[in-house]
Every structure is written in structure tokens, then in C-alpha cells.
Amino acid sequence: MIPMNRKTNDPVPCNELALKIKLDFPLLSREMAGKKLVYLDSTATTQKPQVVLDAELKYYQETNANVHRGLYTLAEDATTQYEQARMKVAEFIGAQYEEVIFTSGTTSSINMAARLLEPLVKEGDEIVITIMEHHSNFLPWQQLAKRKKCVLKIIPITKEYGLDMAAAQKIITSKTKIVACTYVSNVLGTINAVGEVIEMAKRVGAYTLIDGAQAVPHMMLEVKKLGCDFLAFSGHKMCGPTGIGVLYGKRELLEKLEPVVFGGEMVKEATLHTLSWNELPWKFEAGTPNIAGAIALGTAVAYIQEIFTLQMQEHLGDLTKYALAEMQTLPGLQIIGPRGEEMEKGEKIERIGVISFTMDCAHPHDIAEILNSHGVCIRAGHHCAMPLHTTLAIPATARVSFYVYNTKEDVDALMRGLRRVVEVFA
Amino acid sequence: MDSEMYQENILDHYKHPRHKGALMRCTVQHHELNPVCGDMLTFYLQIEDGMIKDISFAGHGCAISQASASLLAEYLYQKPVTLLEELKPEMIYSLLGIEISPGRVKCALLSFVTVTKALGEYGNSEQHRRVEAKI
Ligand SMILES: Cc1ncc(COP(=O)(O)O)c(C=O)c1O
Numbered sequence: 126m127i128p129m130n131r132k133t134n135d136p137v138p139c140n141e142l143a144l145k146i147k148l149d150f151p152l153l154s155r156e157m158a159g160k161k162l163v164y165l166d167s168t169a170t171t172q173k174p175q176v177v178l179d180a181e182l183k184y185y186q187e188t189n190a191n192v193h194r195g196l197y198t199l200a201e202d203a204t205t206q207y208e209q210a211r212m213k214v215a216e217f218i219g220a221q222y223e224e225v226i227f228t229s230g231t232t233s234s235i236n237m238a239a240r241l242l243e244p245l246v247k248e249g250d251e252i253v254i255t256i257m258e259h260h261s262n263f264l265p266w267q268q269l270a271k272r273k274k275c276v277l278k279i280i281p282i283t284k285e286y287g288l289d290m291a292a293a294q295k296i297i298t299s300k301t302k303i304v305a306c307t308y309v310s311n312v313l314g315t316i317n318a319v320g321e322v323i324e325m326a327k328r329v330g331a332y333t334l335i336d337g338a339q340a341v342p343h344m345m346l347e348v349k350k351l352g353c354d355f356l357a358f359s360g361h362k363m364c365g366p367t368g369i370g371v372l373y374g375k376r377e378l379l380e381k382l383e384p385v386v387f388g389g390e391m392v393k394e395a396t397l398h399t400l401s402w403n404e405l406p407w408k409f410e411a412g413t414p415n416i417a418g419a420i421a422l423g424t425a426v427a428y429i430q431e432i433f434t435l436q437m438q439e440h441l442g443d444l445t446k447y448a449l450a451e452m453q454t455l456p457g458l459q460i461i462g463p464r465g466e467e468m469e470k471g472e473k474i475e476r477i478g479v480i481s482f483t484m485d486c487a488h489p490h491d492i493a494e495i496l497n498s499h500g501v502c503i504r505a506g507h508h509c510a511m512p513l514h515t516t517l518a519i520p521a522t523a524r525v526s527f528y529v530y531n532t533k534e535d536v537d538a539l540m541r542g543l544r545r546v547v548e549v550f551a
Numbered sequence: 552m553d554s555e556m557y558q559e560n561i562l563d564h565y566k567h568p569r570h571k572g573a574l575m576r577c578t579v580q581h582h583e584l585n586p587v588c589g590d591m592l593t594f595y596l597q598i599e600d601g602m603i604k605d606i607s608f609a610g611h612g613c614a615i616s617q618a619s620a621s622l623l624a625e626y627l628y629q630k631p632v633t634l635l636e637e638l639k640p641e642m643i644y645s646l647l648g649i650e651i652s653p654g655r656v657k658c659a660l661l662s663f664v665t666v667t668k669a670l671g672e673y674g675n676s677e678q679h680r681r682v683e684a685k686i
Contacts (some may be wrong), residue, residue, distance in 0.1 A: 192592070333624075488612060488613035488614060489588075491557075494556060494655075495557070507589060521588055550566075550614070
């Protein structure tokens with residue numbers, strides 16, 4: 126995320142480009158409630174560009190066959206396309222090809238990682254997570270701790286909605302065996318200093334998992350630089366289809382771990398009572414995978430890579446800054462997350478375009494309902510992060526989130542809706 | 552146009568709730584939570600000689616859940632307990648007087664669930680079961 130540093134008074138200088146990008150997404154041209162649809166819930170799932178929809182359809186129309194099984198050309202083509210998609214994803218995150226395991230999404234990736242690490246922890250060991258985790262990076266560890274009688278420890282956040290690194294220093298000790306942490310909070314928008322967290326974990330020999338569900342779609346991230354053992358993310362939050370995701374695992378570690386799901390594909394040789402596993406990464410991909418999904422994810426990755434060369438990360442930063450400034454002009458509106466002052470100062474932007482907020486006059490549900498009647502889609506609730514909301518003592522928040530197709534006009538529509546909320550409820 | 556939901560009546564009950572606050576001398580109280588939206592409601596009932604002598608609620612939540620609690624409290628105030636026994640979700644909808652979208656049913660009915668469970672705690676378990684079957 127690069128701070129805006131352009132000689133212009135235009136708060137959103139790349140808007141024209143974003144308007145063009147929007148045309149790639151057929152759904153975004155539809156109407157809602159008699160108004161132009163304004164989609165501000167990309168943190169939940171992004172919309173899909175036509176190229177991704179085409180890729181999925183084309184696979185079923187022209188190449189559909191099971192992978193790794195048939196000797197006929199069609200099956201070979203399907204296998205090639207599936208494995209090429211893996212290659213694209215690996216390249217995108219700076220991983221080796223064998224380190225990319227296709228799953229159905231972040232949740233299944235993290236659950237798998239927890240099961241894979243299960244034999245490596247014992248009673249009394251400590252598992253460290255943070256209070257800002259999505260349930261999907263909270264509950265698998267909570268349950269692992271319960272099964273193995275480990276102690277679950279939780280890194281708190283600071284008043285500025287960042288990870289409390291001083292507390293992390295104290296919590297991560299020689300007893301720590303696993304550290305699982307999100308790169309970017311899906312509620313606060315905070316970008317965490319995960320590099321430091323990983324360093325702390327490494328110093329004590331703990332395994333690390335980074336929840337990249339919100340980070341991978343927003344930043345060019347390189348797993349080798351990060352140094353984590355696992356990285357989990359979902360295709361549907363980065364222009365890909367639902368039902369496909371990735372678990373990256375460090376090769377040396379994956380080689381020594383034993384699979385936890387058994388069936389076709391993961392096996393090299395099976396006898397009546399024994400089996401030997403297949404090579405990486407297939408040893409962790411039992412059963413027929415989501416072939417079409419993986420291929421479409423490959424296309425989505427290529428699409429995002431191209432978009433990123435078009436200053437879209439800067440655009441999202443500008444849009445976030447613009448939205449934060451506009452929203453804070455409304456009386457009684459509180460931003461639950463970094464407020465963007467650091468952006469004003471031209472410092473490194475440490476948040477992405479996920480903005481949770483509350484309004485004194487109205488409950489998040491009612492905010493979302495009014496906005497909906499204006500064609501604006503936003504989320505309201507606890508966003509699958511109940512422990513965080515409990516800690517903040519806020520039962521629910523409203524949340525807007527941006528992606529590459531969002532424009533200044535979308536923020537303006539949001540503001541019209543929010544002003545209407547104030548009129549109705551204040 | 553705004554959502555049809557926020558009619559004057561709803562907003563009035565949301566902004567100026569009737570019978571809000573804990574009852575000092577209540578016969579029974581019950582607390583319910585709608586975990587999806589974080590809405591919370593407690594109903595307090597003072598029941599004497601088969602009459603709901605006094606009723607109140609406390610809690611917080613969206614306009615629909617809070618207006619529905621206020622309207623229901625007003626409706627039940629100083630009425631026979633039998634009225635409460637016969638309460639159905641349809642009654643809540645008609646008190647609210649608006650279309651409730653599927654996403655807001657839980658909000659609208661939180662008051663109904665709370666008050667009927669309060670009655671269940673007060674009355675015998677037989678009554679309680681009948682109420683549960685209605686939800
Ligand atoms: C930070 C974070 N982690 C995990 C998830 C879960 O992703 P999925 O539902 O695709 O498995 C999400 C999705 O909302 C998320 O934002």
C-alpha cells in the first residue's frame with residue numbers, strides 16, 4: 126500500500142481507470158431497488174470478472190475430464206490446465222509449485238493445517254492466536270487445544286486497533302508450539318506486522334500459520350520473504366469462484382507431515398492394510414478436486430496481477446482515505462479501526478479498505494437496511510469475529526469494503542445513504 | 552425510496568420506547584440474545600391473579616427488535632395472562648404493521664421469544680412446551 130503522493134487535488138486520481146475496470150464485472154452493471162448497484166462487501170466475497178466466468182465455463186464446455194487419471198488427451202488437457210493453475214498461484218505468492226495445496230477455501234485450509242500439526246503438539250504446549258482472528262482462524266486452534274489439552278493464548282490489540290506487539294513478546298515463549306495470526310483483519314482493516322510475529326515464533330521454534338484471506342487479494346505478498354510455515358487464503362475473495370482456496374505449506378514441513386484426508390489421488394500404492402502416499406502436493410489432495418474452480422482461480426490470479434500493475438493498490442488506498450475522511454464528517458459515526466491519520470501524515474498506510482463503523486443514532490442492521498433500499502450493499506453484524514466484538518464491547522458493526530472496481534461514485538452513494546440514515550433515525 | 556420498514560410508528564417506538572427499564576417487583580424475568588446481530592432483550596413480568604399487572608423490557612438492538620418489544624409490552628400491559636398464552640408470531644407482525652423480510656424475522660420475533668419463555672418459566676412446563684411448538 127503506497128501512500129498517495131501525486132501532485133493533484135483530486136482525492137481519487139485513478140477513478141477513471143477504476144470505472145473502466147468496473148466494466149469487466151458483469152454483475153456490477155445490474156440494478157438494485159431501481160438504482161445502480163453499489164457493491165461494498167468485497168471482504169465477504171469479491172465480484173467476478175467476465176474472464177473468470179469464461180474460464181470456468183470453457184473448462185466444462187471444452188476440457189471437462191477427471192485429472193491425473195485418464196490417459197486420453199482430454200484428461201491430459203484437464204490435468205495440464207489444473208496444474209498450470211497451481212503454477213500461476215505459486216508464482217503469485219512466491220512459492221514453489223509443490224507447496225500449493227488446493228482446498229475449498231481458507232476455512233478448510235486452516236482446519237487442515239490444524240489437523241496436520243496435531244501430532245506435533247502435546248499436553249501443556251501452548252498455541253498462540255490473536256483476538257482479531259476470524260472464527261476460521263480461531264476455532265480450529267481452540268478445538269485443537271481442547272483435543273490435545275494444549276493452552277490457547279491470545280494476543281490482544283492496542284487502543285489504535287493494532288496487534289499489541291509488546292504483549293506478543295511476552296506471550297510467545299519456549300512453550301509456544303504454534304502461532305496463528307491474520308495478516309489483515311477482516312473487521313478493523315489493520316495490516317499486522319506479521320513479519321515480526323513470525324520472527325518471534327521462529328525464535329522459539331514454533332510453527333506459524335498466516336491467515337491471508339484478506340491480505341492476498343490486496344497486496345503482492347511473498348511467502349518466502351514472510352517466512353511462515355503455512356499461508357491460507359480463498360479464491361472467492363480475489364475475483365475467483367467459491368469453493369476453491371489454497372493452503373501453502375513450506376516444503377520441508379509438508380514432506381514430513383502425514384496426510385489427514387485419505388482417498389483417491391493422495392496415494393501412490395495401496396494394499397489391504399497399508400498405503401504409501403503420493404508426492405507433494407497431491408498427497409494432501411484426496412479425491413477429485415475442484416478442477417474448474419482451480420482453473421478459474423488461475424485466471425483470477427492473472428487478472429489481479431495485471432490490475433495491480435495499473436496502480437490499483439494506490440487507487441484502493443486513495444479510495445479508503447477518501448471514504449474515511451467523508452464518513453468522519455457525519456455526527457455520531459465512529460470508525461472501528463485505524464482512522465487514517467497516519468495516511469494524512471504520509472506515513473505507511475497500515476490498513477486496507479475495510480472500514481467498520483457504528484453510528485450513535487442507528488443499529489448496524491438498520492444502517493444496512495436503509496443502504497440496501499438505496500442499492501448499496503454493506504455488511505452488518507460481527508463479521509465472524511465474535512471474540513473481537515466482545516473485547517471491543519460492541520455487539521455489532523456495519524462494514525464497508527472496497528476492491529479494484531470501486532469508485533469515488535460508490536463512496537458518494539454510500540455517503541448519500543448514510544446521510545439518509547441520520548435523517549431517519551436522529 | 553427508503554425501506555418500507557421504517558414507518559413512523561416503528562421509529563416512534565424505537566426512539567421513545569414504552570415500558571422500558573427493569574421492573575423492581577417482577578414475578579418473572581427472562582433474557583434472550585440474538586447472536587447474529589447482537590440484539591439483547593430482557594422482559595420483566597409482574598403477574599397477579601391471572602393478570603399481567605406490569606410489564607417492562609430492557610436491552611438494545613436494531614429498530615425492529617426494540618420497536619417490537621415496546622409494542623408488545625404496550626399490548627400486554629394489564630391484560631390477562633391468557634392473552635400471553637395465546638400469543639402467536641402473527642400478532643407481532645400485525646403490531647409492527649410492516650412486511651418483515653426473511654433477514655429480519657429473528658429481530659422482529661425476539662420479543663415474542665423472550666416474553667413467551669418468561670411465561671414458560673412462570674407457568675407450568677406444559678404451557679412452556681405449547682409455546683415452543685409455536686415458534
Ligand atoms: C480474515 C479471514 N479469514 C478467514 C475467512 C474465511 O474464509 P472462507 O469463508 O472463504 O473460508 C475470512 C472470510 O470472511 C476472512 O476474512
